[in-house]
Amino acid sequence: MTTRTDSPLADADGAVVEPEQLRRATLASSVGSALEYYDFYIYGLASALIFGPLFFKPLGDEGALIASFATYGVGFAARPFGGIVFGYIGDRYGRKMVLILTIGLMGAASFAIGLLPTFEQAGMLGAVLLVVLRIVQGLGAGAEQAGATTLISEVAPPRRRGFFASLPFVGIQLGTLLGAGTFALIATADKDVLEGWLWRVPFLASVILIAIAVFIRLRLKETPVFQELEKHKNVVKNPVGQLWKHSKKNVLVGIGLRMGENGNSSIYSALLVAFLAAPAGVFPGDKFIGPVGLLIAAGFAAVMVVTFGALSDRFGRVPVYRYGALFQAVIAFPAFYLVTLGNVTLVWVVMVVGIALGVQSMLGPQCPLLPELFGSQYRFTGVAMSRELSAVLAGGLVPLVGAALLAATGYSWLVLALYSLVLALISFVSTFFTPETKGRDLVSIEDAS
Template sequence: MLVTTRTKTKLAETDGGVVEPEQLRRATLASSVGSALEYYDFYIYGLFSALIFGPLFFKPLGDSGALIASFATYGVGFLARPFGGIFFGFIGDRFGRKTVLLLTIGMMGLASFAIGLLPTFDQAGMLGAILLVALRIMQGLGAGAEQAGATTLISEVAPPKRRGYFASLPFVGIQLGTLLGAGTFTLIGLANKSVLQGWLWRVPFLASVVLIIVALFIRLRLKETPVFQELEKHKNVVKNPVGELLRHSKKNVLVGIGLRMGENGNSSIYSALLISFMSVKQGVFPGDTFIGPVGLLIAAGFAAVMVVAFGALSDRFGRVRVYRFGALFQVITAVPAFYLVTLGNVTLVWIVMAVGIAIGVQGMLGPQCPLLPELFGSQYRFTGVALSREVSAVLAGGLVPVIGAIFLGATGNSWVVLAVYSLVLSLISFITTFFTPETVGRDMLALEDAQ
């Protein structure tokens, strides 16, 4: 039931009632810090996989083999994410959104910190590689519900008419995490190579403890969302949200996966595969490992603004229309953009990264923030968002660097691999928008899915 009583404190009206502005701000901040930690880890690990982890942990495999093995550990984290999404999605729909957000940030943060303590191949043989895989799985399990929790939480707290704007605000944390990750890598990259591979590579992972402490402090002060409170009040919480989701929402789960292919896949292409491509394309970029990280810094600055802009535009013009624009933009620009990278002009590389990430990727991510939670009924929303996000994260995000590295090796590091990969993934999302229901203004208390 909608609460309409007004107090002296100005309240924000949501589908589940009214929320104090302080609670809305706290929910936004809690989600943002979690996103920052996840994507700080995401970009640090992606950059280190492309440039450092191979010789540190997989030395006996040679340069190409070590790179593929390094990217394989990157992909293992993504393989674990659907399992984390299902497990924590169940908890989020059964026991509340806040509980999950505390558990996931703890798991991700602990795993990231522990990576900074691992022994390398020279210190302990393959033990370090085995532990690295184990910690990546742990990271993946936690990350499997982190973004689903953030989008679900803020979408259930935000005012309906501005849900796109508010739901996209926490994803500024993604850009903050990118800035922190790429900036940290750029700074430590100034050090002597022997120092970097000796001990300095550990610092970015150990430093993540700061974000963990801040996130836990904020999240402990969160209240449960009005939507989940209403479900509990009217005894509408289901005992088996996973079963209910699979019974009623197969179509919308597939829609969610299809929508994410272009956004998540291109994010991985720009942040990991493109950087790896430039690092080994010696005839074009001879040994300069700074071009990619600096490009990510520039792109993240623009993306922090554009993700909110596209989220707000989806409130006005509709989620599907804005999403379709982002996917089509990436389809059209994929071939010329990656060709421009091969010309050896650093400024062009940075423009390609900034435009691709800030317009192509954010053009899909901005409307996606409210759209995925709006697709599902309130009883199994968390599980639905988590499963959609994380299956696509495996297919588009985790496998992109591994498969891409294999094709790059087989084609003599051809830029066409990047272009075709980007185009195909974006085309999948573009086509999916024609099967996606418009969800602007949806009642988040509704038990049924969007149709």
């Protein structure tokens, strides 16, 4: 007698889990995360390394870098608006629809960036169009990760939710590997070739990921939690209003938790890369060392994000998160001091430790924690707002403010260290206001408290 692999299974706590739905949800979320972070890294690296001379050449080296990072920050500024719009759709009409819309929006914008005219070809028109497309990217990204996190958390078995909810975030590392790997390769090319046409290739190549992601997501089913809401007529007409009425505290908690994780991710992946390659940096003009370091770190991070997610199933979300934030704070000064010694191996070790251990020790438990904080009626909106408001404050402003501070201080490493420390401490303190949510019933319309 054979056993059907797509038949419902009961988790240890009695929750019914459909293996086929769980597999599809994991794959769909992972591919979306890969595309988002592929876009994130190729745009971040391009901002750090080549967008300045391509689109903002008249501003000089430092001015062009700051302007380039400003366009990077504009995308983050757009994300809360995308979170509100698509969070509303996700809580009102279902999770699946949003995941198809956001992936198409992000991918189309990335592809179009690869077609833009540079300053030499069209003056400031290219810069204006770059800002517009970055805003479109931000609108789509504003709900992509929230959708992936909500989807997989509502499908996964409660006792192993940390493990399964962190699996799609391996896609983040895949996107990082693809993005950083692509830039590490093209950075070896002749400068004229790189700035002439080769920089376009990573953006145009995103169309491949778009096609795969849309195909997979079209085959998804709606989550059991949203089906229950529809069945009992508990879908609310105004999830945004309900969120602000009942859950302001948990949104603030989510924002605080994200500061150390998202902010340090931007510090290590964008600001540190710029610090290394700048004319006054550790390796002036080198466009290879930073991307290779990210490539190595992403390989370790792919394993560690799932490890920390699984640890949160055993020890709880809050303890794992708290010690992760504390670790990130403790290593801030020694890590960035070591970078200044000019040893390439030490630079790569710092990037691995900061990203694979520091950032992932917070991201792993965060994957299930944010969805568990909110009631089912406005969960998508709650996760999106927590993620994206913090993304503006941490991820978006870090490269822009950091680049300005580096220029003002003659590229002092203390800027990186202090920034990293402060953001990590904000998350550390936030854990003391965070309820433990491990194993929570996500069908509940009540918030965690």
